[in-house]
Amino acid sequence: MNDEFYMNLAIDEAWKYQFLTYPNPAVGCVILDKNKQILSIQAHKKAGLAHAELEAIKEALKKLNPNLDIPDEPNKAHEFILKNHSNLLKDGIAYVSLEPCSHQGKTPPCVELFTGLKFKKVFIAALDNTKAGGGFEILKNKGISKHSTLCEERAKDLLKPFYKWQRGEAFKLFKLALSLNGSALGKDISSKESRIYAHKIRSVIDLLVIGGRTMRMDRPILDARLVDGKAPNLCILSHKSLESFDKNISAFCIKGRNYYDHIPKDTKFMMFEGGENFLKSFKNDMDAFLIFSNSRFTAEKSLSLDLNFKAIYRGELGGDSYGIYELQK
């Protein structure tokens, strides 16, 4: 297959972790051996954990030598690999959706892995203009790197939350769970897998934003229990004061959670959850929309409003399909 095929595998893997790596970028990496066998398809999973390149190289090496006992901790893994790779990945080929980092951050520079292990080629879809950038130039000077523009747009779509963070701007995501015929009403609309993804996002956002009506009618918990994650701070947008709400509503009973009746200044990553009215009120403020659709038709009322989206990613979770959309203006 061609380079585009492999880069798309890397990008698709990264999309599975979109939003979960915040404030880091979502990045995917595919490693081929010198004969072009696919050895690994990996992604960066969470800020602080191994970068996509390290994850992919670890898996590739383990496939070639199952006895290699690579440490889990990224700094130790990096050091171990540079010492013990035994040229197993010499002349290998890598496809990375974002330029490999060239600086020591929480984890060591990924570019060292490609030079140290003597890769033949590293394809890069999108360049990195932060202080972590420069990896492309280093690899290019050694004759092993190529900036492929083939999948650049898809790779840059992945980076939108990261770009906003870089600029010090907030990223606002709207989450909506629908039936196949567009109703947001009813209980347990989404599959368990979809809800797990939403809970993972809740565990990394700075603020969950909901409407007062949802709070009063649904009496939700709005935590990240499905992934044992930290419950996000909560902003309740309502024309009624926070004091007027029943404090026995589950969402109010979580220790350590902060509550707001407005979005605090400098909040960076927030997810809005709600139905038709909440969407109507805030659609124009959103950076992206995460819409889950299950496999059921229901006789409940469906959403009714005119909106034109563009899907920048589509995936499946359990029995649901989901899309990450932007509003077409």
Add this chain to the structure above:
Amino acid sequence: MNDEFYMNLAIDEAWKYQFLTYPNPAVGCVILDKNKQILSIQAHKKAGLAHAELEAIKEALKKLNPNLDIPDEPNKAHEFILKNHSNLLKDGIAYVSLEPCSHQGKTPPCVELFTGLKFKKVFIAALDNTKAGGGFEILKNKGISKHSTLCEERAKDLLKPFYKWQRGEAFKLFKLALSLNGSALGKDISSKESRIYAHKIRSVIDLLVIGGRTMRMDRPILDARLVDGKAPNLCILSHKSLESFDKNISAFCIKGRNYYDHIPKDTKFMMFEGGENFLKSFKNDMDAFLIFSNSRFTAEKSLSLDLNFKAIYRGELGGDSYGIYELQK
């Protein structure tokens, strides 16, 4: 990657041609070289054209030797390949979603290709119990075949229209085009790519079935013009007689098309097209549902009925997502 990964690539490729190969089964094939590089991912595209295995082997050989001038016609291609393969695919590995045929039909037995070209392994997801079967045993006796049960269910889902045809039974597909919030109303709901797929299906079905109301209100053409295909015969289910319809409606102006007010006996492959009421009337008679969803919310009325589907495939066409569903009873 593991065998399941490659078999899923083969099966996904076959799904792109689901319904279009009727009465043949939809089949996909992936070819790896002896070093496990992916050389080709192909599918059977239409009855009478090359089988998936021949398509995949042709592409793999051309990749290894671009000068090979393989004829287009399947019988000639088959003969040419057996004479001119130069052991290029010796020790190759193939993943086929359905047992390769062992008999001369419109095209020669695919199993000969694998033995003649000295493949090392052929993985098969689903066995074929028709007269074309037996390929697995032949390959197994030569030590090169393995029936993988990993993806058997997905491979068998692909074969459902074929199984029905084998038993002499009709296959009934319901096509529905929706907005993301479940409305079937409005014009040009689907992307061009979705409409092309629907027109390709129209060009292979025996009968298109619609309701009298759609005929009178939409005055549709219901042909296969987007793919220069044959317009299907038309059945209009209505409480009014066919004679009462305005004969200037475009669908009546197609030469060579037959019209019915009932489904003729022995009709094998038919597609029902309609909206909420037509779906309500015939949902329990259907074998599968092809549902396109675009990326728009609309203020038009959405479908309102309780139905529980199971998705057996999901894909993307242009800006649309689509699913092939079965009714959960």
